[in-house]
Amino acid sequence: MFDALAERLDSAWKKLRGQDKITDSNIQDALKDVRRALLEADVNLQVVKEFVAEVGEQAQGSQVLSGVRPGEQFVKIVHDELVKVMGESNVPLAVADSAPTIVLMAGLQGTGKTTATAKLALHLRKENRSALMVATDVYRPAAIDQLKTLGQQIEVPVFELGSDADPVEIARQGVEYAKTQGVDTVIIDTAGRLQIDQDMMAELARIKAVVQPHDTLLVVDAMTGQEAATLTQTFNEQIGISGAILTKLDGDSRGGAALSIRRISGAPIKFVGVGEKVEALQPFYPERMASRILG
Numbered sequence: 001m002f003d004a005l006a007e008r009l010d011s012a013w014k015k016l017r018g019q020d021k022i023t024d025s026n027i028q029d030a031l032k033d034v035r036r037a038l039l040e041a042d043v044n045l046q047v048v049k050e051f052v053a054e055v056g057e058q059a060q061g062s063q064v065l066s067g068v069r070p071g072e073q074f075v076k077i078v079h080d081e082l083v084k085v086m087g088e089s090n091v092p093l094a095v096a097d098s099a100p101t102i103v104l105m106a107g108l109q110g111t112g113k114t115t116a117t118a119k120l121a122l123h124l125r126k127e128n129r130s131a132l133m134v135a136t137d138v139y140r141p142a143a144i145d146q147l148k149t150l151g152q153q154i155e156v157p158v159f160e161l162g163s164d165a166d167p168v169e170i171a172r173q174g175v176e177y178a179k180t181q182g183v184d185t186v187i188i189d190t191a192g193r194l195q196i197d198q199d200m201m202a203e204l205a206r207i208k209a210v211v212q213p214h215d216t217l218l219v220v221d222a223m224t225g226q227e228a229a230t231l232t233q234t235f236n237e238q239i240g241i242s243g244a245i246l247t248k249l250d251g252d253s254r255g256g257a258a259l260s261i262r263r264i265s266g267a268p269i270k271f272v273g274v275g276e277k278v279e280a281l282q283p284f285y286p287e288r289m290a291s292r293i294l295g
């Protein structure tokens, strides 16, 4: 595993031969390679800097094991630290003490928010938990139709009040409706813009204040790379997120956004999207993502 990086590290570590401990002076070249690998995986620059400094500290004083390629030994330290930062194990969707659990979806337009809403609903159905999807994106009438089409496909009802209603009111009534129907989980799809804008943020904040979600999930497109960090920071500061869904991981992105999101918000990535189909949702596993980031 990680042969390319391990090989690069091996050559950087030639000077380690004959030394039995990793020290600040003999580690610098190796850390440069780790830094390059993380940047290639699109981890945010600031996050890379902090992470590399931590790995350096972590590695210092470690014994250079005989019989193990130094590159491999170092890659293991980096890998384990990545897993640790990304949260060790999978964090499932929140479950409310009394139904319905309310999940609020947030994110920019085109990231896969509406698709992820349906993917989540299908995931719940497979666990025998009933779901209701609420369509609050009144700015793009096509968005309501898109959710309804997906709803028919996965046999999950959609609550909507057309495109003239107030999104906050739709969300509120959607939750009320779910209560009368004994629905297990309500997933509220919200409007996205191509770029973060204040009106969108204010509306999202109002919806959140009214429905008091148990989970607020930021949907992030893995292909956005470095941008994911700023996006996460803004949404977390202005709305407050409790988790994220990283979409489009079926593309060739190395998934560095996962590390940035977790570091910046402290919120776990809960699921990953791996295709356009409604079935293409998987729980997030830090171990797998660490391997992917290291390439």
Ligand code: GDP
Residues within 6 Å of the ligand: 107, 108, 109, 110, 111, 112, 113, 114, 115, 116, 192, 247, 248, 249, 250, 251, 272, 273, 274, 275, 276, 280
């Ligand atoms: P929204 O504007 O955030 O609601 O985004 P949509 O759900 O409409 O998705 C935008 C586009 O991304 C659509 O063409 C989706 O089929 C596609 N998409 C969503 N999730 C994924 C994914 O995990 N992988 C791939 N390859 N495409 C996705």
